[in-house]
Amino acid sequence: MCADTTTVPDYKDTVFLPETDFPMRAGLPQREPEWLARWEEIGIYDRLREKTGRKPFTLHDGPPYANGHLHIGHALNKTIKDMIVRSHQMMGFDARYVPGWDCHGLPIEWKIEEQYRAKGLNKDDVDVVAFRQECRKFAEGWVQIQREEFKRLGVTGNWADPYLTMDFHAEAVIAEEFMKFLMNGTLYQGSKPVMWSPVEKTALAEAEVEYHDHTSHQIWVKFPVVAVKDRLFAFVESAGVDETVHSEIEKAHVVIWTTTPWTIPQNRAVAFNPEIAYGIYRVEQTLENAQAKSGDILILACELAASVFQQAKVSAFKQLAYVQAETLRGLTLAHPFRGLEGSAGEWDFDVPMLPGEHVTDDAGTGFVHTAPSHGDDDYQLGLKFGLPMTYNVLEDGSYRADLPLFGGQVIITPEGKEGPANVEVIKALARAGGLFAKGKLKHSYPHSWRSKAPLIYRNTPQWFVAIDHPLDDGMGTYGDTIRKRALRSIEELVKFTPISGRNRLHSMMETRPDWVLSRQRAWGVPLTCFVKKGAKPTDPDFLLKDPAVNARISAAFEAEGADVWYRQGFKAEVLGGLHDPEAYEQIFDVLDVWFDSGSTHAFVLRDRPDGTEDGIADVYMEGTDQHRGWFHSSMLQACGTKGRAPYRGVVTHGFTLDEKGMKMSKSLGNTVVPQEVIDQYGADILRLWVAQADFTVDQRIGKEILKGTADSYRRLRNTLRYMLGALGGFSEEERVAPADMPELERWVLHRLAELDTEVRRGYAAYDFQGVFQKLFTFCTSDLSAFYFDIRKDALYCDAPSSLRRRAARTVMDLLFHRLTTWFAPILVFTMEDVWLSRFPGADSSIHLQDMPETPADWRDEPLAAKWATLRQVRRVVTAALEVQRTAKVIGASLEAAPVVHVREPDVLSALKSVDFAEVCITSDLALTGDPMPSEAFRLPEVQGVGVVFERAEGAKCERCWQYLPDVGTHKHPGTCARCNDALG
Template sequence: MCADTPENTVDYRDTVFLPETDFPMRAGLPQREPEWLERWARIGIYDTLRAKAGDRPPFVLHDGPPYANGHLHIGHALNKILKDFIVRSQQMMGKDSRYVPGWDCHGLPIEWKIEEQYRAKGLDKDAVDVVDFRQECRKFAEGWIDIQRDEFKRLGITGKWDKPYLTMDYHAEAVIADEFMKLLMNGALYQGSKPVMWSPVEKTALAEAEVEYHDHTSHTIWVRFKLQNGAAFVGKSLGQVTLQAIDLTDASIVIWTTTPWTIPQNRAVAYGPSIAYGLYEVTGRPEQSTAVIGEYLVLADALAEQVMAAAKLDGSMYRRIRDVNVSEFEGVILQHPYHGAEGGNGEWDYDVPMLPGDHVTDDAGTGFVHTAPSHGDDDYQLGLKFGLPMTYNVEPDGSYRKDLPIFAGQAIVLPDGKEGPANVSNIKQLAYARALLAKGKLKHSYPHSWRSKAPLIYRNTPQWFAAIDYKLDDGMGEYGDTIRTRALTSIDQLVKWTPPTGRNRLYSMIEARPDWVLSRQRAWGVPLTCFTKKGARPTDPDFLLRNDDVNARIKAAFEAEGADVWYKPGFKEQVLGNVVNAEEYEQVFDVLDVWFDSGSTHAFVLRDREDGTADGIADLYLEGTDQHRGWFHSSMLQACATKGRAPYRGVLTHGFTLDEKGMKMSKSLGNTVAPADVIKEYGADILRLWVAQSDYTVDLRIGKEILKGVADSYRRLRNTLRFMLGNLDGFTEAERLPVEEMPELERWVLHRLAELDHTVRKGYDAYDFSGVFQALFNFCTVDLSALYFDIRKDALYCDPHWATRRRAARTVLDLLFHRLTRWLAPMLPFTMEDVWLSRFPGEDSSIHLEDFAVTPADWRDEPLAAKWEGIRRARRAVTAALEVQRTAKVIGASLEAAPVVHVEDAALAAALKSVNFADLCITSGLEITTDPAPNEAFRLPEVPGFAVVFEQAEGEKCQRCWKILPDVGSHSHAHTCKRCDEALG
């Protein structure tokens, strides 16, 4: 091998086909992505796809509306990016994939913002005309819709952005009202007075979806209820001792509660029919205990020790007298602890019955449950069963009514969400009445408003409900005759759940849920468009006005002027005129739960829009796991009430976003990751790639280090694409080589493409984006960059332009290009547009107007793949052997080697000889033998029966391809091998 000196070298660099491309190595995504957004808007890609859809089958992902309030957070980005993956991939797989973004516009958060503005100006919201106030809310929502729309579009989200749906559009408000009036007409609507989750801070009822649970420290009290009538506990013989008969009036029933403020509303004490009870006597007490020596207490046996410990009594200070059979509680009447209280004005001088309740357990407490029907669902149900009266002691702001004796006006929850004096006042009053046996504190999970974060209470108020077990006679009974049965049937029979666990979550929620509270005591929303007859009771048949003509007038007015018209003077007379006497009816001014608004979107988006669906049913709803109690839930109930079935065929749920340590993000912790910040530093495609790489079915972590890793993956992928572009420069159809004329290596690549085509389409259809990306990323980095490109660089750079091997490689690169760019386009729309336009520039050109390329099934060649699996294993052993020599600085590059490989397997040896194995190993020469390998040969444990003996290549280095070959220097062009001499002509 001669030395490279100025005298014996020739510069052939200009004769080599080096890659040429304008596609930059550095992406510059933050600066360049807005240019592509402008371009897509200019050429109208979304509308173009709709216009040329032809007879494509539709695919509709119905957007769960975000709330028009505040900048986007990382959870918004995750949600919209996942949706975009689906919309784009379904389109490129041959569907007419429609996506109409939407916004939830009504509701308390916006109303609060406007109230804050009023307060800052010294204005009283209640003194402002309600229509003017609603107009302020509308303007506020409009402003944030414009901001959020731009933020969503910056993420690369495709959709009908110029015509989104808004729940505050006039048509939407008309349809929401119409959907509500269907409940009015089919009998599911009723007004009831029952306890609901109530926010004293926000002064309104809340739905389950608006409730979140946080740790909260509550007061706990153990309270004596004295007996009022004369049934007796009769003493029994215990061993040799006969105890004195104890009259019932000598004993106390003990209850336990974590809501002392509900004691004034007590109407009964419940016991468990299957619980074992005992009569206990206090025989001693420490000074700090409020127990009384000689008093008798009735307790559940399983809880007696805990109760006595709370009263600071140890086992030596009480004894169990006897069993108490639950039959002895029948007909027993108790006194309210405030019975005869000084200043009570007889408020609590009523009977408190003992009642059996299946909800009573001996897991905690005393075995007896204080029952306030106005402040708890179990209590309410027991009250319904036994006719207990309701109380109305608590005002909307969470304070006691002004005329309530002793506790008048005291707050349970203060306006700032902190605890008011009501709990402590009750504890003091109980102690004064000698009814307090013990007190303490308990940290437990407690309901809070998801908006104000303030604690909630159960409060009895007149509200409007949808009865989900009411038998509907509406001609839509294919899946059941009640809202609940239709929903449960839909969940089981009509909906595909991704992941499947979503089915169980929603099923259990709907199976156990109470009636839907539809009404809110607020101003900004769609009103409950109904009228009640003056003087009639809610149970009277004519309490609600049910009239089709009136309903039609309301809907028409809303279509023309929006829901504000409901609040304009004279509207009642306008719609009731010539139908009934308007003076005989009251107009309802509560507004609908905003979840009813969003639950109705299927009607005014899927059913009514021209880009909706023929049957008003979406192919997919996609939101976070919290929407099992939110939008998935309300949409299911609403559609089952008015449509007879679920409004969706598929539901996909994703997890929440956490920081890198798995902590929930919060501004106070300073660990939030804003989409805008990520885009500014990396670009939207990096954020999208983070989603593509993640398992969205669980909670996702994001942070600086994670994003650095994502950016590194992006760079590796970008280099693969850049290599393809550079080596496709000047490729024309005349150069294309038929598959049957290609070398085996190229046909193996096509086999892998055929495999990937199946994997990609199946993965996108199953919404397995991380699976799709991982398959493509591994293919690009392992099969292409580390193998195929590495091997074929020599042929691409140095073979004659007419050579079969080079033409085959360039043909395969073209086939790779058309598949990889399209397969990756749903996930990386900006980058793939950049790659596409680098080859196919033009004003109307776009990767997003293309479909996935059709991949011939006959590219699959399993026997060839099996053969090449063996060849690849053998290659790994050779490259590992050469790496040893490179590390030892025996050689600088693999082309300096010409190893001898010893192969025990004759079939593998034949396979290696059937291909140019030296080229595959990027060596200048290579000998294959089945002779036994010497002991010093290199062996790779994972490639048994294969050994490598290193030998240096002999000959002179070709100054064009750098191979070291014996024939170099014997051709017409100086210092070239035969192949390069022919290439030079």
Template sequence: MCADTPEYKDTLNLPKTDFPMRAGLPKREPAWLERWEKIGVYDKLREKEGRDPFTLHDGPPYANGHLHIGHALNKTIKDMIVRSHQMMGYDSRYVPGWDCHGLPIEWKIEEQYRAKGQDKDAVDVVEFRQECRAFADKWVDIQREEFKRLGITGNWENPYLTMDYHAEAVIAGEFMKFLMNGTLYQGSKPVMWSPVEKTALAEAEIEYHDHKSHTIWVKFPIVRAVEKTGARSQLLGVNVVIWTTTPWTIPSNRAVAFNPDLSYGLYKVTAAPEGNWAQKGEHYLLADNLAEDVMKAAKVEEFVRKRDVSAEQLDLLICAHPLRGVSGGEGEWDYDVPMLPGDHVTDEAGTGFVHTAPSHGADDFILGVKHGLQMTHNVIEDGSFRASLPLFGGEVIITPKGKEGGANTAVINKLAEVGALIARGRVTHSYPHSWRSKAPVIFRNTPQWFAAVDRDIEDGQGEMGDTIRERALNSIDKLVKWTPQAGRNRLYSMIESRPDWVLSRQRAWGVPLTCFVKKDALPSDEGFLLQDPAVNARIVEAFEVEGADCWYAEGAKARFLGNEYDPEEWVQVYDVLDVWFDSGSTHAFVLRDREDGTKDGIADVYMEGTDQHRGWFHSSLLQACGTKGRAPYRNVVTHGFTLDEKGNKMSKSLGNTIVPEKVVQQYGADILRLWVAQTDYTADQRIGPEILKGVADSYRRLRNTMRFMLGSLSEFSEADRVELADMPELERWVLHRLAELDHKVRTGYAAFDFQGVFSAVFNFATVDLSSFYFDIRKDALYCDGDTPRRRAARTVLDILYHRLTTWLAPILVFTMEEVWLERFPGDESSVHLVDFPDTPADWLNEPLAAKWAQVREVRRVVTAALEIQRTDKVIGASLEAAPTVHVRNEEVLIALKGVNFADVCITSSVSLTGDPLPAEAFRMPEVEGVGVVFEKADGAKCQRCWKILPDVGSHAHAAVCGRCDEALS
């Protein structure tokens, strides 16, 4: 609304603000970052006394590269959690951290050596570790600045690093708690092994991808049966057929497994092509549900089922290894292969019989231990067969570049040569890969160090159970709240079925397993492990001062063993800890030991991606349950993965990656943060150019709302403030909505529901305010003099300003600071130093809200009726109208007459009647009993407010209405 003539225009109370329409965020945001650093906002917040602490413990990103969009999502969610809880009255702490040890960094340093033609193993281990430390340190500094650019608040000057000396000392100390409480043991069992990286990997370091594998159907001839069964005469010479996708494991076979609950039969080949591997007259034992598929794969033309074969018969059969007696085999495979029952065998694929190599499979190992099968050591660390293995020595399973070597083909060719195959093929299936090298892994039997998850711990911390597994499962259900709840189910099932934790890695860059073993003793011998608190204390003390490098220094063994032990009698372990043990221990050196940690060493929140159910959530839970008896967190919040606009996984090769730095350069960090707030982070979310354009549009609409408030509050002072009792109904309705929204905002932030918070605030700002309240009150704000109505509206605008600015500050950290400083400039001023304002209980007014819900419904009908007239060019603006509104419901009619309904509809006047609805009245089906008859406003147009009224021209000031005449006077 504005006057037609210059002299009247200058008398209006038009908005006044320097707040720009265009944000210019990419250029302006760095200045706010500098300002916050100068003020020391994070430190100032710590000075607020009497607050309950709230601590989000940071899952450490890896210090080895620039940030990707997943980092931006992760850190922004964390920042919103921290900021919102601070503004709800907590002392909300955030110590950022970094994972610094481990294979990815070590791999980068090795690459540098390879590029120079140097041998990494020829370099002194301490010198090598120092190069790894310097590499990690460089990337910590780079990532810290990239995170800060996103507006992330926290103790950036004093983050935690797993390679800090104190951290290394605590990690070693936490490991030695496992040493002392009896859960640590050395075992030889198959673990997932990366031939590329030459180390064991934990489940958390594995990802599954499609992989094309060889498949073979192999004959194991029955050579005898335990006497007394009669099976000898009936099944001698029959072949048990197995199917495998890992032909390279056949040389390590020690048994064949069957399931007693499956149905098996004896099958005879009655017709087959000439020269076929499966020959006419041969007899095979097969699971009945799979026999037809096997015969088809073997190209058998006809076959018959001879009879049943019972589990009792199978249990007593002895087979020969298919390579028994092979030329050049040197007797390597001249041993018996027993048939053993196993629940892991199914008839969903294969033959119903499973070839068992205890050194190369989890189920195989369990079965082997149960029945005393011999372990083999045929595969060495580089993924090749030991040189001394007959026929196959030196053949490679997985090459150093992660490709298939010749081992599978060599084994297949030899089996074919000796007539042991009936079929071969290829199958694409989900297969474990290292998430770092992206190369396939193998199961390989190696001596490793484990934490037993089912061994009783007598440490006086058994409230949640006596074993790590019991404590973990009870913690999940009794101590932790999960957001979303599905996270609980995922982690629970993983913990429920997981094997013992492989703690050791055969690498150099990490915290060593600080333990000693008795020379020439076996792991099962008493006294095999040295368990001495004094030795442990010396190690921790040295690590505090010198870091873990001192473990590798000359004379370290004698130094740590002290005078009590002869160094010649003990072997020092040089494996390093799984980096998940490092990060799993962070609760001890961050939450427990730091001044800005927590009194009980437990975090209020852990928040990471869904992959961390097998990663950090998992390892932290196991580690803490082993050392302190319970989970180190009270809440676990999980976000999904970020996909492109089409729902595809981001990939450099596809060219669909979104780099946070580019988004910040184009739009500003607040747009990226707003994208996070608008998405349901608990599921996989999408991002791309079109999505970001939509986010930027939402931002502009919100910015315009804030700009309108700033302009309308120009020169507002406490003297202008109006009490609730003196406010018009419309203002009291706005306050009611604010009270409702205050509850929703606080509840949403407490539940980490940023999408719900932003959606509620944004809809309120754009629908309730911009399209309704502001639209109605512009007339009073611009055209009224110093009236109670205008003062009430400005009071409400001030209240709205404080709430919207603070409510949105955790999300739009830069923009809300800009909005704040427009009204409250000053060297020490910042929206991030204030709390959400308290909301008086008497703002809630349900009867008033119900009344105004009716008013708004009728207004919708009037607005729609006028829009038709505007479209038909009957009128140019709603102020040219004076509609008659027919309302059938008497209660609604009374409600409308109790307000200035013409102002509500932004018309010059309006007539309200309970008369029956005329036939020509405009109706809306969803608003029953309301009809609008259009009429033009009667009178002249006020040259100041543009209303068309009969009294225009009859006042002291020419060409204005009575209200404007009074304002001009």
């Protein structure tokens, strides 16, 4: 008989509802700066370094340029690095991170020059030391700004003592590393074409070049045949060619195609490929406005003849003969400008025909115009056949003033636009009768990644490191040349993440030319060397090689920085008493800035107290572009001075794109500014965006993606908040040993043991996406939707002394310590908030904790298999009850007492071994092996289980809300036996 419910008291205050001050709303933008200040105040990074007996782990920071606010790529990069460092620290390593900045080089110098130009000043009119000081001050300012912006992302590290490439010690070491190449014989001065920026007036490294669409002039040029060896005539006759061809062939022209008309004045040969079939053709008829003329006799690749004639507006042509490529060596050509009025005999030389494997019949004419001063293939061909180099193009991209016809004409203007040189060359070709056709072509073309201006190949004296020069330096374990050491390092010493990075870097190292070290700029570490006056670069005494001189330079740089090199009289100070200063010239080129950053292993890893014992980092981590940048230059530099790579691991990330997968651009208005995301959502949301994506490929980010990230964050935060509330007042006296726990708790421990292995393996492999996905699924599916859902009844309503409640809270405590440390490398602010909500204290921090060791004996595979089956059956029950809820037959699952039909005996036995009603959150539940009635609810993916809905018998307990027959029969009105006992 039920009690009179009108007299039932309100039991709300007797239920152990979750209690916590942890807010539902994170308020990250406002609260994160408080945690940053707290971490600085208690010295988190330094306190971690005090932990002894830990294996060092060092991520060496690739230095960003100190010249502007952070963009989203910076945020991605530094966040990944931070996750690597923090996760390894919490896995028991001494994980060190020294942030650094690249402070020399063109990006900063260019900014100062822009300021000068805005004031109408000329950099060349300013004292070089004064100019360098302005560059240094500019860099210092941006280091301070960027440091605070990086810290705001939650990045841990030795921010109080970062490394700067412009520090005096760094400049001294960079000079020392350069002088090692001076002493080991790999340094040489050569004159060869390099990628040159007329706007910035300096050579550029491949890593400083980017490719954009560019519309170029394209021209087809006729080189007249001026001499024919007999063997060509013999071949023509043997082919049965009409005798009239003999007179016409002497009027033939070899046709070349180029998209750089400005290089024609520098032509010194025409290349062909012996594997290509060539023919002799006569123009029969042309269209209006054609440059070609009827009667022109041309030699072309057979595969390309038709397309060439189409471009030239030739409407009819005839092939007169086939020409074997080998016979082309018997031709001598004239330069198209030979005899042109005003040429002053500049081009009155013979142009040889030379075989070259780089020539193809994929495009063009099958012949390649060869200017050894303006292309690498051209240069290599010139070396092979002794072609002369030309010096017609000056550093500003103009022709030398005394060049006939074109003196002073500009190829690329100081503003980065096309100058008149191309058009003037085309006009001259037309006057000379050498222009066969012309047009425009849109194609990918090299540009400076700083000025965004087009580049040219230009021959100029530069300083190189020979990467195939044999070294006798006692460091030959991995080879006797820089290239061999680099390739062996890649093959044997370095682990790449992703693995595709290995092949990319390996192929670059296999084919790369010698390293161009010199730049014709002012802000950088100078090439600290002297050359003998009057000596040639090939002379053995051309370079001064004296360890005593080198030591003086190093000491001066250590004391006063690299500016001392430019001080009046410094040469005499360094050479005095050792050599005659007047006998040597001082070099004032500066080092390629990639040499600076490539040397960081020496002055950071080797020299700092927080470096590494062997000067080698565990990992370098940067964007994929650094295979040709920092990874590359560091490899070259270290292989020359250490004999091997300076890293054991290379990790690369992709680029950031907008939500549509398009490259970000200010002009398109699709950029995402990190600070704006932080102001709206907080840095943890930005960090979570990084963790949720596969960073090894390109990343997409935008408003909708960030909204989705914030939603995931809220779901996770609610799980953690519930756990905190359920743990309110937990004490050690409550703790239950795993062996004494109910099966459900032991299943959770099994899942923790599984996750501990997976999380550690994932963090070790830098798989943050995998780690987060596993943990997020665990929190939302295994915990919130399953374990917490089942156990809230015991937590709310069981007596504090009940084993079930104590076991649940013990598991909650074990969950807390693992989840907070597992998530801490990703959500650095939120996990601090969660930790301090439970363990407040002046020195308390989640980031001083390690991931707890998880006992291996928590794993219980048979138990896990059993509960996997239980959860499958539970899905059928909950789906069946949802049908009733939707039909408004019931309002909650506790109103039900379903009958569950199970076909398989072993499954039925497993279900009967637990309180399956509790698992399904019903007031009662019947299990039977009887055949399923036709009306039983089924799920097609769970075979052999059917559910028949039945209402629970009895009344609703006013404390736990279960429907039980004994409600109303106890001391406390309206309660069930369990609740009555709990009330005492």
